[in-house]
Amino acid sequence: EVQLVESGGGLVQPGGSLRLSCATSGFTFNGHYMAWVRQTPGKGLEWVGRVRNRANGYIIDYAASVKGRFTISRDESKDSLYLQLSSVSSEDTAIYYCTRVFKSQYCDHWGRGTLVTVSS
């Protein structure tokens, strides 16, 4: 069974940093693209970014809203995905989902999400 379990969410002050982790199991991690998607009540779903697999050069794409502030990485030895958030603002308050990507763009498995709240 495919499992994605996020951790690391919480309260962070504006301008601060936070690192989210996603532990995966039940599939061949190194064979898949992975992505982070966030959700806010007001803005719905928003694609944060995607990291390709080894066969496709681990290329990373980011949404314009987070580029230069967020960093996606993956650790094949731990079957884990990460999202480093920096210079956060209230606009980054959301539930962050770790997703497995199918056919480059479809999120076919999702974690339960981790809540990030940016507030002083």
Place this chain on the structure above:
Amino acid sequence: QSLLTQPPSVSSAPGQKVTISCSGSSSNIGKNFVSWYQQLPGAAPKLLIYDNDKRPSGIPDRFSGSKSGTTVTLGITGLQTGDEAEYFCGAWDSSLGVVVFGGGTTLSVL
């Protein structure tokens, strides 16, 4: 403001059919394949439809997708109370280089 436009809500009776539309532009729906996601209350989204009209294993054929130009439609037949959820469309946007999503449609089965 989402790049893909969905109606905020739709409703229908149990056993009936409902359709949910999603409109985009030539850089997303007009050029690329589309997906649909179902989000039950309190749960993460779940992939319902990909490549405009394909269903992942385990998704019943009561759910269907279609595309015409820059608009896609999700159809659900034989409505059940368990279908009450938020439904989102999604598509790769070739100009932005990311997946864009619709704002979501709340389905009520009355």
